Amino acid sequence: xxxxxxxxxxxxxxxxxxxxxxxxxxxxxxxxxxxxxxxxxxxxxxxxxxxxxxxxxxxxxxxxxxxxxxxxxxxxxxxxxxxxxxxxxxxxxxxxxxxxxxxxxxxxxxxxxxxxxxxxxxxxxxxxxxxxxxxxxxxxxxxxxxxxxxxx
Amino acid sequence: xxxxxxxxxxxxxxxxxxxxxxxxxxxxxxxxxxxxxxxxxxxxxxxxxxxxxxxxxxxxxxxxxxxxxxxxxxxxxxxxxxxxxxxxxxxxxxxxxxxxxxxxxxxxxxxxxxxxxxxxxxxxxxxxxxxxxxxxxxxxxxxxxxxxxxxx
DNA sequence: GAAGAAATGGAACAAAGTGGGATTTCTCAG
DNA sequence: CTGAGAAATCCCACTTTGTTCCATTTCTTC
Numbered sequence: 001x002x003x004x005x006x007x008x009x010x011x012x013x014x015x016x017x018x019x020x021x022x023x024x025x026x027x028x029x030x031x032x033x034x035x036x037x038x039x040x041x042x043x044x045x046x047x048x049x050x051x052x053x054x055x056x057x058x059x060x061x062x063x064x065x066x067x068x069x070x071x072x073x074x075x076x077x078x079x080x081x082x083x084x085x086x087x088x089x090x091x092x093x094x095x096x097x098x099x100x101x102x103x104x105x106x107x108x109x110x111x112x113x114x115x116x117x118x119x120x121x122x123x124x125x126x127x128x129x130x131x132x133x134x135x136x137x138x139x140x141x142x143x144x145x146x147x148x149x150x151x152x
Numbered sequence: 153x154x155x156x157x158x159x160x161x162x163x164x165x166x167x168x169x170x171x172x173x174x175x176x177x178x179x180x181x182x183x184x185x186x187x188x189x190x191x192x193x194x195x196x197x198x199x200x201x202x203x204x205x206x207x208x209x210x211x212x213x214x215x216x217x218x219x220x221x222x223x224x225x226x227x228x229x230x231x232x233x234x235x236x237x238x239x240x241x242x243x244x245x246x247x248x249x250x251x252x253x254x255x256x257x258x259x260x261x262x263x264x265x266x267x268x269x270x271x272x273x274x275x276x277x278x279x280x281x282x283x284x285x286x287x288x289x290x291x292x293x294x295x296x297x298x299x300x301x302x303x304x
Numbered sequence: 305g306a307a308g309a310a311a312t313g314g315a316a317c318a319a320a321g322t323g324g325g326a327t328t329t330c331t332c333a334g
Numbered sequence: 335c336t337g338a339g340a341a342a343t344c345c346c347a348c349t350t351t352g353t354t355c356c357a358t359t360t361c362t363t364c
Contacts, residue, residue, distance in 0.1 A: 009312090011312080011313070011314095012313095013351095013352080013353090014352095015312095017310095017311065017312080020310075020311095034280070036284065056261065060203070061188075061220065063188070066188060066189075067279060067282060068282075069260050069261065070258060070260065070265075070279060071279055071282060073153075073154070073155045073258075073259060073260045073261050074155070074156070074157050074258035074259060074260055074265070075157070076155050076156065077155065077156040078155060078156070082353085082354080083354085083355090084310080084311075084312085085310085085311085086311090086312095088352085088353095090156065090157075091159075092157055092159070160321095161321095161322090163322070163323070164323090165323095165341095165342085165343095166342095167322095169320085169321060169322080172319090172320065172321095234343075234344075234345095235344080235345080236320085236321075236322085236345095237320085237321090238321090238322095240342080240343095
């Protein structure tokens with residue numbers, strides 16, 4: 001299970017070392033794509049493929065299909081770790097996540113999020129301030145099943 | 153499978169270099185035609201026909217069928233890459249896609265979309281609003297215990 | 305504190321991208 | 335039918351980028 005938080009950095013060639021602990025679980029071949037709040041998501045190849053099932057073979061003349069595919073396929077990249085466990089974050093993803101120098105790897109059960117460190121610190125500060133309220137809402141929601149289906 | 157996105161440019165002779173990764177999959181002879189949202193579609197000869205599925209075999213009396221086919225078929229061009237992997241986007245397609253200087257190649261499984269960079273950035277900003285909905289599926293799927301594939 | 309493993313940074317090498325110029329082809333006018 | 339001009343194509347060389355490998359430093363463990 002992927003848990004914990006590790007810091008890393010991106011060198012001047014865009015290279016970044018994947019934390020050892022995570023590497024053992026995710027494998028050498030990983031998929032990196034756009035995530036929430038301008039973070040990046042990395043998942044194993046297997047998990048990625050299982051997500052794609054059901055999106056393939058759909059008529060591309062439907063606009064919904066096109067949008068989903070542009071996001072899932074056009075936004076994702078297949079990366080391999082080098083012999084030292086390093087990989088290159090594609091330029092457009094670095095741009096998206098506003099990655100500069102220092103980054104943070106977050107183990108979230110089955111996947112790993114990558115954040116720009118400054119961005120993460122700012123986000124976390126906000127999160128900690130509001131965690132009581134957010135958790136409370138989560139509890140409230142779970143106590144009222146009828147409200148769960150509300151998804152923005 | 154064609155995934156990821158790459159940036160490219162059109163030189164002063166109208167030439168563009170097709171990204172290496174895509175070239176290896178598509179081959180040297182490609183078909184380029186009008187796409188949706190003012191993008192361009194490039195596809196290998198083999199996949200061209202399967203791409204048209206969904207538009208064929210429908211009653212010809214439907215004007216939508218005729219129009220969709222005129223759009224896709226009538227706008228198609230056959231292009232070959234030069235020894236350096238470069239090709240020329242036909243003038244009418246450059247006009248259609250409002251291609252100026254910088255372009256973006258999007259790998260979408262069986263075909264590649266080409267966008268004017270500025271146009272893509274604008275479109276993507278809108279697309280990112282859907283990130284929540286789609287990313288949630290990626291994460292949800294990974295959290296379902298029944299689907300976990302146990303790794304060493 | 306020493307030995308081994310891992311992380312980091314840099315240098316060297318290879319590959320791909322870019323631009324310019326020369327040659328060929330095409331078109332249109334004389 | 336022929337020649338000039340423009341456009342397209344080909345080819346070569348330079349620049350930039352990406353990749354691999356190696357050496358040094360840092361961290362762990364015994």
